[in-house]
Every structure is written in structure tokens, then in C-alpha cells.
Amino acid sequence: PPCQQNSHYEVCAKSCGQSCASLYAPVTCPAQCEEDCVCDEGFVLSGHDCVPIARCGCFYQGRYYPALTTFHPKCEERCQCQPGGNVVCEVLPCGPNEECKLVDGVQKCHPTGKATCSVVGGLYLSFDGLAYTFQGTCTYILSKLQEKNVNLEPITVSVENEAWANGEIIVPKVVHVEVFGVHLTLLRNIPGQVLVDGVFYYLPVNLLGGNLRIYQHGISVGIHTSFGFAVSYDLFYHVRVTLPNTYQDQMRGLCGNYNGQKEDDLQLPDGTVVSDVAVFGAAWKFPIPGVSCVDGCSGSLCPVCAEGQQELFRQPGYCGLLTLPEGPFAACHAVLDPTEYLNNCIHELCIGGGDKAIACQSIQSYVTACQAAKVIIQPWRSLSFCSLTCPANSHYDICSNVCEVNCAGLTDHIQCPENCVEGCQCDDGFFFDGLECISLDKCGCFENNRYFPQGQSYLSADCKTRCVCEDKGSVTCFPHSCAAGEECGLRDEIRVCFPKEGHCKLMPGAQLSSFDGLSGDVPAPGTYLLTSLCDVNSQDWFRVVAGVALCPPEEIAAPTLLHVFFKDLFITVNGKNEVWVNGLPVPIPLNITTSITLDVAGNVVVLRSPQVQVTRSPAGGVVVTVQPALSGRVCGACGNFNHDQTDDLQNPNGVAVNNVPELLVSWTARDFTLCVN
Known part of the structure; x- marks a missing residue:
């Protein structure tokens, strides 16, 4: 069987007492041995990982917590386990828009609500419900915490846009997320991977003790945090930013200020409210030296759609499928008004030259939003309309969840999203490795909260260790050093030794x-x-x-x-x-x-x-x-x-x-x- 780093397989193992928790309280072990993975000498089990004894966590009120874990014995108390076994607690009562409850087995102050901002091609739907069209091709701040707040985790989400189709349609090309001091980057048409502080990681990724998770979910890549902030990107057309209501009236950017009033969402960085979308968008531009881009159009300078074309694209064979009273999305109409999605679909299909791929992307965005709201959607694709091609060993499913059959989940606990989404589901007997569905014997390794395909080698941050993912999920590591005239660093988002300047x-x-x-x-x-x-x-x-x-x-x-x-x-x-x-x-x-x-x-x-x-x-x-x-x-x-x-x-x-x-x-x-x- 596959064993984690700092452990090995034994036919006759007695490992139940070989844990950090056993250092604090006696453990009764069965007399018989059994085959299992055992921590190497000098290492003990902390949660799912074998760690040096000095890195053991804390035993507090009858429970063991890994080092640096934050937990809430009571809602008004937040504690953190320090390396070495010391627990530090502070009084922290629930704030506005929070309530004390047990969620996913964790008792703490949880937000009472949330709101979502969406980018659908050139359509922007703010947290407060304002809909506007913006055609800028630069990099813009979607949403960021206005100023430092000791009770709120700093957040910044930015998006880099580019022209698509005939050049008139604007779509998100790159999505940047900064949270917990980590910089995440999702790239258009690059599935199964995410840039973490400039380094390519294969999905899924589980960081900071599970407080930050990145995973493939249907056609989208999702970023999820322990405090309710989430980002989803379909790697082509649609971005969703979700925030708990503890962030109300604290945000700024293209997604608005999240104060419950959409009338003041077009707010410049200095607080001035404007009516010109192009001026508003340009004010939230993130300048990048050497990059040529435009901030879109204003008023009469923007392309318009002829009335005849609008009527054509309003038909069920195009965008009209969104609003059919008895159509596949009827159950969602009362939950999420499709009007803005319909209008945007017609507009972009019109200025995009009638390319049906535009309609498919627009409809798909509405489906994603509905399924995020846990609404059951009926099948809507066909071989002749918006067909979705799936790779080998998988099939299209209106309600898929590849996280549940993920290679990484074979060797570690992976927390999966509750809702299913449309996408490609692995056939029975096959497992998802972040890119495709493969047989069990080809699954890779989940090591240090990262997934590595079988055969993949990687260097440590200082290039002093090289590890290889071998068969059956095992990882072999050995000393490594850069040659004379080389230095350790990133090249094409991969850590390597490269010649020095x-x-x-x-x-x-x-x-x-x-x-x-x-x-x-x-x-x-x-x-x-x-x-x-x-x-x-x-x-x-x-x-x-x-x-x-x-x-x-x-x-x-x-x-x-x-x-x-x-x-x-x-x-x-x-x-x-x-x-x-x-x-x-x-x-x-x-x-x-x-x-x-x-x-x-x-x-x-x-x-x-x-x-x-x-x-x-x-x-x-x-x-x-x-x-x-x-x-x-x-x-x-x-x-x-x-x-x-x-x-x-x-x-x-x-x-x-x-x-x-x-x-x-x-x-x-x-x-x-x-x-x-």
C-alpha cells in the first residue's frame, strides 16, 4: 500500500501507540499486529502525517490538535496550538452577522449569510445585484478589503481580461487571488493546475491545515477557505467570488462595496460614485508595465445589436432556452432571475457574430450559478446543441462530483464540495487525477498537501531535496544540490536549478x-x-x-x-x-x-x-x-x-x-x- 513521507510499510505493525496524542495520554493497543504504514524512527503520527516529535501538537480538553491548528472550544474563545504542546487562547465573541453553531464538525462563529459577485464574459453582477457591461481588456481589481481590519482576513481578487471570438467579446484570461498571505493564480484553459506563489501545483491542493483548498469541480476550479470566502473560475468565461456577510461594507472594486445598496456600486477608489462604467472600470485597473490594453467603450461608442438579431437570438435554439417556462432551468427561475443572463447572452451573441459557442458559455454560466445555489437542473445539452466532449474513461453528467473519486483521496482525507455540478464524471473503476480519469494503478501521490502524478519529480523550496512519486502512491526522496554556476529558483513556474546570470x-x-x-x-x-x-x-x-x-x-x-x-x-x-x-x-x-x-x-x-x-x-x-x-x-x-x-x-x-x-x-x-x- 502507499505510505506517506517519513513512514514505511510493515507486514506486522504495531502503530496505534506511535502518535503525538499517545505522548499525552495512554493508549490501549491490541495485542495482535497487522500490516500497516509505520512512522520512521524519530517520527510520530500527527493527524495524517508523520512528523518529528518536536513538531507534535497539543492535547487539550480530551482532544488532540496538530501544531498551528486554530480551534474554538467555545464560540467566544479562539485557541491555537503552538509547536511543542502549548495552547494559546483569546476571548473573541461573535461579531455582527455571525452566529455560534456547529458546521462540518467545527464549533465556532459562522457567518449568517453570503453574497456572490459574478463575471460572465463582459457582464458584471455585483455583490449587491447591480448588473453592468464592461469591455476592458486590462487587469482589474474585482474585490479587495478596503482597509486593514483585525477581525477580517485580507482578501484581493483581480482578473486579467482579453478579447475572444471576433475580438468584440471580452473574457477573463487570468484570475489572481490573495488570501492568508498566499498568491493563487488560475489560468485560462489550464485545467488541473494552480499557481501557488508562482509555482505550478497539481490539483487538489490542501494548504494551511485545510483552511485553504483548491480543487477541480466540474468544468470549474474552485478556491475555498475556512471562513466562507470562495472563488470559482471555469477557465474560460465565468468567474464567481463569494463572500460571507461579515465583509459587508468592507469591500471595494468592480464587484462593488457589498453594503446592500446597488445604487452606489460604481464607486471610485476615492469614494466618488460615477455613472460612466468605463471611467469606473479604468479606476480599478491594476497597471502592468509593458502591457497594452484598453478600458472598453462608453455610451454610443459601444457596439449595439440590431432589433432583428435580438429577436433571433431570443429564440429557444439560442439564448431563449434560459427563460423557457417549462425548460431545463425552470426550477431555478425563482431562485436566480435569468433576465441579466439572457440579455447578456443576446448582446454578446450579437456583437460576436452569432457564434453559438458564445451562447453555450453564457448558458453554462447560469447553470453554474443555479447549481451553486443547490438547484436541480435538467439536462440541456445535446449532440447538436452545446455538446460537451469528455476525455477517455469518463462521461458527461448533469450532476457530477469528481472530487469523490479523486486519486488524492486514496491516501489522504480530501474534503469535497457538497453540491454536484455538470461536468465529466469518471466511469466506474476509474479515478480523477486532476486532468483525466485513470485506473487505480496509475494514480499518483498526495504528499505535503499536494498531488503529484505518477513519475513526477519535484524539488524542495531550497533545491536540496528531490522527490519522485512512484507507483502505489509512494514517494522517494533523496539529497540534491545545484551544480556550480547554478542557482535554485523558478523557471516557467517550476522549481529548478538554472544557470546563474x-x-x-x-x-x-x-x-x-x-x-x-x-x-x-x-x-x-x-x-x-x-x-x-x-x-x-x-x-x-x-x-x-x-x-x-x-x-x-x-x-x-x-x-x-x-x-x-x-x-x-x-x-x-x-x-x-x-x-x-x-x-x-x-x-x-x-x-x-x-x-x-x-x-x-x-x-x-x-x-x-x-x-x-x-x-x-x-x-x-x-x-x-x-x-x-x-x-x-x-x-x-x-x-x-x-x-x-x-x-x-x-x-x-x-x-x-x-x-x-x-x-x-x-x-x-x-x-x-x-x-x-
Whole structure:
């Protein structure tokens, strides 16, 4: 059988007394042994995990709680188990819009209600029920906590939009969620995965002791928290944000302020209420440098639908299916008014050129909202209308719940949503692995609250451990280290060891640090060749020269002039961040060529090219950054960037010198010498 990390399989195991709880109270164990997974030596069972004894939790009022678990012995009392067994409690009475009750086995203060904001293509439905159309293609704040509140968990939800179909329809492309200090990202058309603080995780994900869960639910990915905040995204067209009513009148953004009054939902960040949706939307834009986008249209500039087309798309063969009195959604009409969904469906189908896929997405959004309200929906798809293709070993079901047949649930307790939703349900005997339905023997591993497909390997956060998910859910880990010249980090949202960039620094006070880490004093005055591409015949050739002077009044040695050469280009930056290109003064920012740019970040001048980046700060500090591919291919006082500083003290002839000052003198830029010796 599969065993968790820090445990192993034994044919004859006596493991019932091998737990954190048994450290605090005696446990009666059966005399007979049985096959089971047993914690490795030095580890004991805490909940579902084998942990070091020092990380055991607390035994409090007859119950065991894992370390860092928050619990409520009474509604007006909140306690947390500290590592080592100490329990810290505080008086915390239920607040407004809360009541004390037992939910999912947990007694605490629970919200008395909730509200949902929806994005359906270009239609926005606020928490308070305001419906408006916004066609912006930028990144916008959907909802965020207005200001810090000790009783409320900070929340931010933002969405990046893009054009779809014929370019007239706007759909959500990326959804960002920040909660509990964790940044989650859901990407359009990327099922089965979520970015957690920039790292791709396979679903399901169970974080912070179950307080934050991310899972596939039908066609959507759901994010659910222990305090009632939830986000759902169908990875194409529809986003839902649900908040408990403890957040009433505390939120701002495109979803409104959640104060029960829709009249003031178009509120700018400064509190001003406006009537122009485009102005309102633009005010909640989250600027991203280098991204080109528009904030939609206003009034008569927005596309309209001809009356004849409206009547056509109002028919049951299109959007009219939503409101058929005896149709598949009739049971939901009294719970969720379909009018706004119908109007949006007709409008977007019209401006989208009549593409039926638009109608399918719009209707599907209403179905999702109805099923979230636990309304039973009748089958509405057919082979000729909005058919849904399911992968191998699965079938379409109007009421599916793949969480209940999830591979991760074979080795750990996975809390599943209560409601079923339309989607692809695994056939009998098959299990969902986040992407498809597979046989039991192909299921992967649920390790450290993450699911890994069979055969998947992964690195720890410091790249010092590599683990592999093997068959039968077992995980094997072994020591790992990055090679010389590599560093641990993220590349394409995956943690890997990757080649380092080279950084050479010349700082005020005249200190030089080479690409490989050798450092020393810089003689002043002088003009020195910091680095260049050794191959002078290469089309990518460059040369970086820095002038160092004794600057008054303290006579501190500092870089005062920076000269950068490329083929047919000569760029100079002085101490006042004034720039000359080929001898002519130029303004910045400036695109000098298609691949060489000058920019200003704060007061720092940044010169970028594909091979090298040079920055100069107002204080005179110069940093030269070269790409990993240039390892061993550069020459100058900054060294050869071969990840070995022992050979950095070499003059232009390859002869060793004694120290950094001698090195720099040997690399004096002879075309900039101050005196004739």
C-alpha cells in the first residue's frame, strides 16, 4: 500500500501507540499486529502525517490538535496550538452577522449569510445585484478589503481580461487571488493546475491545515477557505467570488462595496460614485508595465445589436432556452432571475457574430450559478446543441462530483464540495487525477498537501531535496544540490536549478566585485574596461568601460562616467544620468535599436541588450549583468564568468597579478587614459 513521507510499510505493525496524542495520554493497543504504514524512527503520527516529535501538537480538553491548528472550544474563545504542546487562547465573541453553531464538525462563529459577485464574459453582477457591461481588456481589481481590519482576513481578487471570438467579446484570461498571505493564480484553459506563489501545483491542493483548498469541480476550479470566502473560475468565461456577510461594507472594486445598496456600486477608489462604467472600470485597473490594453467603450461608442438579431437570438435554439417556462432551468427561475443572463447572452451573441459557442458559455454560466445555489437542473445539452466532449474513461453528467473519486483521496482525507455540478464524471473503476480519469494503478501521490502524478519529480523550496512519486502512491526522496554556476529558483513556474546570470559591481567607495565574487579596491582616478565579449568579430560584441574619479567634497572614489560600446554604437552616461548616443545627446527612455533600449527605473538608468544589461544609480554604482550563455566568453576586470574566482586575477595577456588594484590598472582603457606614461 502507499505510505506517506517519513513512514514505511510493515507486514506486522504495531502503530496505534506511535502518535503525538499517545505522548499525552495512554493508549490501549491490541495485542495482535497487522500490516500497516509505520512512522520512521524519530517520527510520530500527527493527524495524517508523520512528523518529528518536536513538531507534535497539543492535547487539550480530551482532544488532540496538530501544531498551528486554530480551534474554538467555545464560540467566544479562539485557541491555537503552538509547536511543542502549548495552547494559546483569546476571548473573541461573535461579531455582527455571525452566529455560534456547529458546521462540518467545527464549533465556532459562522457567518449568517453570503453574497456572490459574478463575471460572465463582459457582464458584471455585483455583490449587491447591480448588473453592468464592461469591455476592458486590462487587469482589474474585482474585490479587495478596503482597509486593514483585525477581525477580517485580507482578501484581493483581480482578473486579467482579453478579447475572444471576433475580438468584440471580452473574457477573463487570468484570475489572481490573495488570501492568508498566499498568491493563487488560475489560468485560462489550464485545467488541473494552480499557481501557488508562482509555482505550478497539481490539483487538489490542501494548504494551511485545510483552511485553504483548491480543487477541480466540474468544468470549474474552485478556491475555498475556512471562513466562507470562495472563488470559482471555469477557465474560460465565468468567474464567481463569494463572500460571507461579515465583509459587508468592507469591500471595494468592480464587484462593488457589498453594503446592500446597488445604487452606489460604481464607486471610485476615492469614494466618488460615477455613472460612466468605463471611467469606473479604468479606476480599478491594476497597471502592468509593458502591457497594452484598453478600458472598453462608453455610451454610443459601444457596439449595439440590431432589433432583428435580438429577436433571433431570443429564440429557444439560442439564448431563449434560459427563460423557457417549462425548460431545463425552470426550477431555478425563482431562485436566480435569468433576465441579466439572457440579455447578456443576446448582446454578446450579437456583437460576436452569432457564434453559438458564445451562447453555450453564457448558458453554462447560469447553470453554474443555479447549481451553486443547490438547484436541480435538467439536462440541456445535446449532440447538436452545446455538446460537451469528455476525455477517455469518463462521461458527461448533469450532476457530477469528481472530487469523490479523486486519486488524492486514496491516501489522504480530501474534503469535497457538497453540491454536484455538470461536468465529466469518471466511469466506474476509474479515478480523477486532476486532468483525466485513470485506473487505480496509475494514480499518483498526495504528499505535503499536494498531488503529484505518477513519475513526477519535484524539488524542495531550497533545491536540496528531490522527490519522485512512484507507483502505489509512494514517494522517494533523496539529497540534491545545484551544480556550480547554478542557482535554485523558478523557471516557467517550476522549481529548478538554472544557470546563474553574472553580476559585476563597481560601487561608490571604489569597490569592485567580479562576476565570480572576487572583490577589492579600485584605484582612482582611472578608466577601466569592466567587461567585453572576447570575440571581437561577433555581431553580439559589446564593451563596458567605467571612469572612476575622486569626487568632492570628501574625495570619495566613485564611477563618474559609463561608456558602453556595441557594433556601430557608442553610449555614454554621466553622473547626472545624461545620455549621449554616438556623441549626440538623447532623451530617455529610448529604443536605440529593436534590441537595445535605454530606460529609467526610479533614478536608475538601465541599458538593456539581449546579452548584457548595465545599470547606473544616482550614487554612481554600476552593475553589469550578463546572460548565463556568456560563461567563459567575457574578458575584463570583471573576470571571465566561469564560476571560479581563483583565476579572476589575470591581466589582458593572461598573466596572474597580485591583487584587484593591479588587475584594474592592467585593464585600463587605453583609449581613455588620462596621462601619457
